[in-house]
Amino acid sequence: DAGVIQSPRHEVTEMGQEVTLRCKPISGHDYLFWYRQTMMRGLELLIYFNNNVPIDDSGMPEDRFSAKMPNASFSTLKIQPSEPRDSAVYFCASSYLAENTDTQYFGPGTRLTVL
Amino acid sequence: KNEVEQSPQNLTAQEGEFITINCSYSVGISALHWLQQHPGGGIVSLFMLSSGKKKHGRLIATINIQEKHSSLHITASHPRDSAVYICAVGGTGANSKLTFGKGITLSVRP
Numbered sequence: 001d002a003g004v005i006q007s008p009r010h011e012v013t014e015m016g017q018e019v020t021l022r023c024k025p026i027s028g029h030d031y032l033f034w035y036r037q038t039m040m041r042g043l044e045l046l047i048y049f050n051n052n053v054p055i056d057d058s059g060m061p062e063d064r065f066s067a068k069m070p071n072a073s074f075s076t077l078k079i080q081p082s083e084p085r086d087s088a089v090y091f092c093a094s095s096y097l098a099e100n101t102d103t104q105y106f107g108p109g110t111r112l113t114v115l
Numbered sequence: 116k117n118e119v120e121q122s123p124q125n126l127t128a129q130e131g132e133f134i135t136i137n138c139s140y141s142v143g144i145s146a147l148h149w150l151q152q153h154p155g156g157g158i159v160s161l162f163m164l165s166s167g168k169k170k171h172g173r174l175i176a177t178i179n180i181q182e183k184h185s186s187l188h189i190t191a192s193h194p195r196d197s198a199v200y201i202c203a204v205g206g207t208g209a210n211s212k213l214t215f216g217k218g219i220t221l222s223v224r225p
Contacts, residue, residue, distance in 0.1 A: 033213075043201060043215040056212050091158060104148070104213075106158040 004107035006092050012113045018080040021110045024073055025094030033104060034067055034077050035091040043091075049075065082114045118142050119216035121202050127222045134189040136219050138202030147185050148213065149176050150201040158201075161187070192223045 005024040013019055025032045033048040047057040052069045060067070064083070069075040079086055089111050093104040120139045128134050138147070149161040162169050162176040164185065169176050173192075178185040189196055199220050205213035 042217045043203070045213055045215075048212065059212075089156065093158075103160045103163055105160065106150075109156055109158075111156075 004092055004094055004105050006090075006107035006110050008110060009108060010111045010113075012115065013082055014115050015083055016081045017114075018078065019082045019086075019112060019114075021077040021090050021092075021112070023075045023077070023092030023107060025075070025092070026096075026105055027073065029094035029096045029105070030072075031095045031104075032069060032075050033093040033095075034075070035093065036088045037091060037109075038088045046077070079112075082112075084114045087112055087114050118214050119202055119204055121200075121216040121219050123219060124217070125220045125222075127224065128192050130193060130223055130225050132192050132223075134192050134196075134221065134223075136187045136189075136200050136221070138185045138187070138216055140183050140185075140202075140204045140214075142204065142214070144204040146205060147178055148203040148205070149185075149187050150203060152199040152201060152218070154198070161200075189221075194223045194225050197221055197223050 004026055007022045011019060030051050031048060034046040035043050036046055037043045044059055046059045047067045048055055049069045052072055065079055067077045077090060089109045091109045092107045095104045118141050122137050146163050146165045148163050151159045151161050161174060164176055164178040166180060173190045175188040187200060199218040201218040202216040203213040
């Protein structure tokens with residue numbers, strides 16, 4: 001398997017623009033997580049899905065952020081409108097719930113810069 | 116006070132040394148994760164612990180649930196171990212939300 005795939009790897013946009021980040025989890029995994037990493041706050045969980053259903057979105061910072069998982073092989077994180085403080089690295093991770101293991105596999109991340 | 120505290124914040128070691136990285140948490144958990152983030156930014160999950168000890172190669176992770184403390188040990192350290200080591204606590208399965216520590220930057224000098 002190719003692992004968790006994220007696109008784009010880098011995104012530079014101007015304040016006010018819409019940004020869409022994409023994630024393809026590992027085939028067969030039933031959990032998908034979106035994280036944000038900044039120097040100030042470190043890693044933070046934004047939202048996670050189980051079987052395509054959002055379970056906990058309490059980490060989503062504002063209504064400007066939304067996430068969807070239309071099927072088991074694809075998820076998007078959208079920011080509209082984007083602001084400079086949204087600049088961060090956004091990671092997607094997936095996992096498969098099995099007895100005694102809950103390893104999360106991280107994608108390479110998308111580095112977002114909002115000017 | 117952060118829910119997850121890691122110490123020390125930065126650590127420098129000489130190749131071959133035995134290294135210990137600590138993590139303390141203040142909430143009840145079902146599991147604790149150790150993650151490794153290399154300078155290129157990629158994150159790798161090293162261990163998930165709910166009790167006792169786990170070993171993988173030169174890495175050993177222990178957890179004391181009563182004391183709410185975990186340690187990550189690296190034996191015979193090598194420059195390629197240089198990375199940020201992040202501790203995260205949370206549940207498992209349906210309660211998989213993780214809370215992360217700030218991470219410890221480890222530099223191993225040849």
